[in-house]
Amino acid sequence: MAKIAVLGYGTVGSGVVEVLETNAASITKKAGEAVEVKYVLDLRDFPGDPIQEKIVHDVDIIINDPEVSVVVEVMGGVEPACTFVKKALEAGKSVCTSNKALVAAHGPELIAMAKEKNINFMFEASVGGGIPIIRPLNQCLTADEVTQVTGILNGTTNYILTKMSKEGCSYDETLKEAQALGYAERNPEADVEGHDACRKIAILTSLYTGKTVKFEEITTEGITKISTADFKYAEKLGCVVKLLGTSRRDGDKVYAMTAPFMINASHPLYNVNDVINGVYVNGNMVGSLMFIGAGAGKLPTASAVVADIVDCVKHSGTNVATIWSSEKLELGATDDEVRSFFVRVKGDDEAAAKAAFGNIEVVKVEGIDGEFGFVTAEMSEKAYKEAAAKVEVINMIRLDKTVL
Ligand code: HSE
Numbered sequence: 525m526a527k528i529a530v531l532g533y534g535t536v537g538s539g540v541v542e543v544l545e546t547n548a549a550s551i552t553k554k555a556g557e558a559v560e561v562k563y564v565l566d567l568r569d570f571p572g573d574p575i576q577e578k579i580v581h582d583v584d585i586i587i588n589d590p591e592v593s594v595v596v597e598v599m600g601g602v603e604p605a606c607t608f609v610k611k612a613l614e615a616g617k618s619v620c621t622s623n624k625a626l627v628a629a630h631g632p633e634l635i636a637m638a639k640e641k642n643i644n645f646m647f648e649a650s651v652g653g654g655i656p657i658i659r660p661l662n663q664c665l666t667a668d669e670v671t672q673v674t675g676i677l678n679g680t681t682n683y684i685l686t687k688m689s690k691e692g693c694s695y696d697e698t699l700k701e702a703q704a705l706g707y708a709e710r711n712p713e714a715d716v717e718g719h720d721a722c723r724k725i726a727i728l729t730s731l732y733t734g735k736t737v738k739f740e741e742i743t744t745e746g747i748t749k750i751s752t753a754d755f756k757y758a759e760k761l762g763c764v765v766k767l768l769g770t771s772r773r774d775g776d777k778v779y780a781m782t783a784p785f786m787i788n789a790s791h792p793l794y795n796v797n798d799v800i801n802g803v804y805v806n807g808n809m810v811g812s813l814m815f816i817g818a819g820a821g822k823l824p825t826a827s828a829v830v831a832d833i834v835d836c837v838k839h840s841g842t843n844v845a846t847i848w849s850s851e852k853l854e855l856g857a858t859d860d861e862v863r864s865f866f867v868r869v870k871g872d873d874e875a876a877a878k879a880a881f882g883n884i885e886v887v888k889v890e891g892i893d894g895e896f897g898f899v900t901a902e903m904s905e906k907a908y909k910e911a912a913a914k915v916e917v918i919n920m921i922r923l924d925k926t927v928l
Contacts (some may be wrong), residue, residue, distance in 0.1 A: 539826030652822025668807030
């Protein structure tokens with residue numbers, strides 16, 4: 525019998541307990557032994573709940589118990605999670621986490637600690653919730669050089685953008701609705717400003733390059749400036765607007781960005797709607813792959829965490845290698861990235877826009893006055909900025925042309 529401890533009895537923590545109970549028989553078969561939750565660490569008590577008999581308030585009870593072989597960190601945030609995870613690894617306990625902030629900030633250090641102790645540090649649930657994406661990159665695609673990863677990596681913003689697109693609601697109105705439904709936090713900044721998706725693309729890029737991508741160095745823009753007018757232009761262009769975390773190799777450079785993009789119907793992520801996440805991966809041998817599913821939520825996220833627990837139990841005494849060194853990956857400059865841009869400009873001086881941007885395709889939407897939109901030919905971000913300085917830009921959305 526493998527004894528585990530769960531740090532944090534919130535949505536994911538209670539989901540982990542539920543998955544282990546619901547699927548106990550099949551999990552026992554797959555892990556090779558039964559998995560029992562011995563402790564749950566939480567600041568709170570849960571009187572009347574059967575979990576109460578397992579609740580502890582002091583992490584050292586878990587750390588000092590030699591029976592506990594796997595610690596599950598589902599508290600979120602970098603501290604105290606990082607301190608607790610390090611204590612667990614130092615004590616020879618494998619760790620599974622859903623915490624993308626922790627993994628993005630300390631991934632290689634925690635992976636190295638686990639390797640040294642011949643135990644495991646696993647983090648499948650940290651990106652894409654229930655979607656298997658860490659294990660595919662780490663174990664299934666080892667024959668390939670991954671050339672691109674582009675994903676809808678944040679369910680909250682995908683819900684907001686889908687709703688704005690389909691129902692024509694404003695950003696503020698849709699955010700309030702998402703908060704009322706529990707899809708968006710009361711402080712939605714991490715999601716709507718793109719920080720959450722940025723950390724996730726940093727983790728995925730680190731995994732496929734084997735080096736550390738500093739999330740602070742990824743150009744990141746959120747969705748707060750996207751308006752109903754942008755969606756009307758998008759519709760006219762046969763596009764939708766999606767917040768993408770994207771990174772790709774180009775020669776010896778890797779470029780990464782998190783931003784809203786316009787994508788058309790042939791894009792593999794075009795139909796990934798509501799809170800669903802989707803990740804497109806291209807490998808130089810396998811070609812295009814798509815991973816789609818629930819990117820958040822109690823049971824989907826817990827499913828990924830429990831799969832890690834099973835892997836840790838199955839590989840007790842063996843480190844499953846994760847290639848992610850602390851060597852920093854110098855990202856290519858965003859200014860050098862080349863793509864088309866959708867631009868909205870104040871006024872009606874199409875000639876001035878053509879003089880600044882060259883060959884453009886002008887778009888007008890009935891009912892939107894005092895401005896016009898256009899799509900540029902492919903140009904570098906640097907060239908875009910130089911041209912944009914010559915006109916009065918209302919908003920700009922990049923185009924992504926990934927095809928399956
Ligand atoms: N806030 C995140 C999202 C939760 O909306 O996708 C999962 O990381």
